[in-house]
Amino acid sequence: MDIFGVPSQALMAQLMIGLVNGSFYAVLSLGLAIIFGMLHVINFTHGAMFMLGALLSWAGLYYFNLNYWVMLLLAPVVVGVFGIVLERLFLRRIYKLDYLYGLLLTLGLTLVIEGVVRSIFGVSGKPYGPAPISGVTDLGFLIIPNYRLWVIAASLTACVLTWYGIERTRLGGYLRAATENPKLVETFGINVPVLISLTFGFGVALAAFAGVLAAPIMQVSALTGQTMIVIVFAVVVIGGMGSIAGTIVTGVALGLVEALTKVYYPPASSMVMFLVMVLVLLVRPNGLFGGKE
Amino acid sequence: MKNTIKNILFATSLVASTAAGADGISGNTVKIGVLADMSGPFSDLSGEGAIVSARMAVADFVAGHKPAFGVEVVTADHQNKTDVAASRAREWYDNSGVDMITDVINSAVALAVSQVTREKDRVLMVTGAGSTTINNEQCSPNTILYAWDTYSLANSLGRTLTEQGDDTWYFVTVDYALGKSIEYDATRSVERSGGKIVGSLHHPMGAPDFASFLLQAQSSGADVIGIASAGADLHNAVRVANEFGINRRQKIVGLAASMTDVHALGLEITQGMLLVEGFYWNQDDEARQWSQRFFEKTGKMPNLLNAATYSAVTNYLSAVETLGTDDAGTVLAYLHEHEINDLFAKNGRIRPDGQMVHDVYLFEVKRPEESKEPWDYYKLRETIPAEKAYQPLSESRCPLVKS
Numbered sequence: 001m002d003i004f005g006v007p008s009q010a011l012m013a014q015l016m017i018g019l020v021n022g023s024f025y026a027v028l029s030l031g032l033a034i035i036f037g038m039l040h041v042i043n044f045t046h047g048a049m050f051m052l053g054a055l056l057s058w059a060g061l062y063y064f065n066l067n068y069w070v071m072l073l074l075a076p077v078v079v080g081v082f083g084i085v086l087e088r089l090f091l092r093r094i095y096k097l098d099y100l101y102g103l104l105l106t107l108g109l110t111l112v113i114e115g116v117v118r119s120i121f122g123v124s125g126k127p128y129g130p131a132p133i134s135g136v137t138d139l140g141f142l143i144i145p146n147y148r149l150w151v152i153a154a155s156l157t158a159c160v161l162t163w164y165g166i167e168r169t170r171l172g173g174y175l176r177a178a179t180e181n182p183k184l185v186e187t188f189g190i191n192v193p194v195l196i197s198l199t200f201g202f203g204v205a206l207a208a209f210a211g212v213l214a215a216p217i218m219q220v221s222a223l224t225g226q227t228m229i230v231i232v233f234a235v236v237v238i239g240g241m242g243s244i245a246g247t248i249v250t251g252v253a254l255g256l257v258e259a260l261t262k263v264y265y266p267p268a269s270s271m272v273m274f275l276v277m278v279l280v281l282l283v284r285p286n287g288l289f290g291g292k293e
Numbered sequence: 294m295k296n297t298i299k300n301i302l303f304a305t306s307l308v309a310s311t312a313a314g315a316d317g318i319s320g321n322t323v324k325i326g327v328l329a330d331m332s333g334p335f336s337d338l339s340g341e342g343a344i345v346s347a348r349m350a351v352a353d354f355v356a357g358h359k360p361a362f363g364v365e366v367v368t369a370d371h372q373n374k375t376d377v378a379a380s381r382a383r384e385w386y387d388n389s390g391v392d393m394i395t396d397v398i399n400s401a402v403a404l405a406v407s408q409v410t411r412e413k414d415r416v417l418m419v420t421g422a423g424s425t426t427i428n429n430e431q432c433s434p435n436t437i438l439y440a441w442d443t444y445s446l447a448n449s450l451g452r453t454l455t456e457q458g459d460d461t462w463y464f465v466t467v468d469y470a471l472g473k474s475i476e477y478d479a480t481r482s483v484e485r486s487g488g489k490i491v492g493s494l495h496h497p498m499g500a501p502d503f504a505s506f507l508l509q510a511q512s513s514g515a516d517v518i519g520i521a522s523a524g525a526d527l528h529n530a531v532r533v534a535n536e537f538g539i540n541r542r543q544k545i546v547g548l549a550a551s552m553t554d555v556h557a558l559g560l561e562i563t564q565g566m567l568l569v570e571g572f573y574w575n576q577d578d579e580a581r582q583w584s585q586r587f588f589e590k591t592g593k594m595p596n597l598l599n600a601a602t603y604s605a606v607t608n609y610l611s612a613v614e615t616l617g618t619d620d621a622g623t624v625l626a627y628l629h630e631h632e633i634n635d636l637f638a639k640n641g642r643i644r645p646d647g648q649m650v651h652d653v654y655l656f657e658v659k660r661p662e663e664s665k666e667p668w669d670y671y672k673l674r675e676t677i678p679a680e681k682a683y684q685p686l687s688e689s690r691c692p693l694v695k696s
Contacts, residue, residue: 123333127557129559129561143537221528226499259505262496262509266468268497270500
């Protein structure tokens with residue numbers, strides 16, 4: 001059976017690939033959404049943190065013979081600590097200023113990070129491989145590498161745990177309260193600045209986690225993050241700035257929309273997300289899941 | 294006393310200005326400008342390597358020939374901006390006395406500098422860029438396209454594989470000028486050799502994932518999947534072909550791939566891939582010896598472009614020495630008349646359209662277990678003679694050829 005001239009089997013296969021990419025966008029966007037939602041910082045370094053995660057997983061294997069699974073835990077921790085340092089040194093000083101200053105500062109930091117990586121490792125990037133999970137699974141309509149199935153599982157698990165942690169636990173409650181009214185939360189004996197630093201660290205750690213997941217699939221180079229950051233911004237804006245659940249759903253959905261575009265009109269596949277973004281913003285300026293401010 | 298010094302100064306300046314006449318070497322110094330991408334997307338291909346190559350060429354020439362004139366190398370980063378490149382070239386020609394510019398990777402940059410060079414009547418030896426526009430629509434008597442062009446790669450791969458029986462092709466093409474011109478050239482050579490194009494798709498530049506595109510290429514059932522893109526797009530396409538095992542049933546061909554790409558991806562991923570290049574560091578003793586010296590300076594083996602820059606600078610300096618002048622017209626006429634045979638080019642000659650044609654080679658990337666040492670990447674499959682590799686002059690769109 002054909003669906004608009006494409007065999008349904010082939011279409012299923014493409015949607016499956018879209019699901020892989022979508023879950024990946026979801027986990028990457030999630031960190032950005034948390035940082036914006038809690039800190040009100042438009043964090044442009046997110047793409048660079050993603051790239052650092054991927055690069056660390058390569059470097060761990062290449063220089064220290066640390067395998068993928070070790071780096072899947074270690075890289076987010078290292079990048080998270082690096083994020084906390086940046087937050088303490090730079091971001092902290094501009095919380096009281098307009099959003100624009102945060103954007104400019106993080107954009108500048110991104111250029112510095114990417115520039116340093118480029119001058120050390122070059123622009124062509126490093127090969128990570130082979131994938132830590134080998135073999136393929138025959139789904140009937142698609143023979144998919146097992147590693148890609150793992151990417152879906154790992155991403156969605158990370159998404160759900162994060163959502164649960166922020167929306168359903170006491171710590172998440174403090175965090176949400178601290179962003180609403182920091183003074184009041186401090187009167188309960190909670191150290192709000194530390195909470196904020198940890199949130200930023202966790203947000204960029206998620207980016208690094210996505211980077212480690214991506215390393216065996218994508219070429220790891222200084223510029224890897226640049227492609228991603230634009231997509232991820234679109235996801236967060238469509239989902240509703242700061243909405244955790246909205247970001248996850250939108251990430252997956254956009255992966256699927258992109259997959260369909262790749263089948264029917266490939267040249268538009270990078271543009272379609274922004275078309276969706278424009279349409280959503282026209283109808284719902286706060287995004288699909290964003291509350292009214 | 295004052296007057297004497299004045300007179301001496303005057304006399305020296307007179308001597309200097311005579312030396313700068315049409316039949317001498319201006320300022321008794323030959324200046325070579327290396328205009329490269331030092332930090333952008335092409336910096337692994339050109340960048341530091343281009344500068345090292347040019348400096349090696351000058352050092353070797355000076356040591357070997359002990360010329361009566363001085364040779365200087367100046368360098369700059371064009372940042373992949375045509376305006377930056379053009380104004381730097383203008384400044385070099387006008388104020389710094391630069392005689393010849395080389396590298397100029399990035400076709401848009403090459404075209405901009407080519408225009409300035411023609412206007413100022415100097416010499417441009419393009420060893421970085423490879424767009425066929427440089428030697429067709431926008432060809433110039435002052436510009437030599439020295440290292441490669443997209444036509445020779447696409448054409449050689451298309452023809453050779455089709456003649457060997459891999460005659461159905463599918464193209465995964467990046468959606469801008471580079472990809473489309475590669476696909477166009479490859480399509481023509483495949484069809485001319487009796488092959489068939491079963492499909493193609495155009496993907497946006499910098500697409501994050503290529504699985505979808507490669508699966509479409511796979512389901513076409515074509516013998517050959519031609520990847521018509523460069524840099525990150527090429528890398529990700531080849532990676533996915535390997536990840537999904539597509540390269541086990543169908544041949545994956547990087548239509549504009551180079552050793553720099555193979556090195557970046559590693560043999561695990563690129564093994565069995567076919568590509569065409571005009572130079573490989575391990576092709577013969579002469580190349581090996583020079584490459585080893587290059588390696589000692591840079592920590593990496595030279596690619597095609599590095600070797601081309603060395604060769605271009607060397608041949609330019611030899612021409613200037615033989616002629617005793619750095620007058621652009623005279624030097625260009627000499628270069629056009631003489632065959633080039635050195636560590637880079639075999640049977641090389643410069644045609645009226647500015648293309649330096651030379652033998653090119655079809656290489657297959659080795660399997661990891663076949664590779665004996667670092668940078669041991671290629672098996673030679675076939676030598677493609679210059680006259681078969683390049684666009685025939687009869688098809689040229691260069692006005693200099695028609696007149």
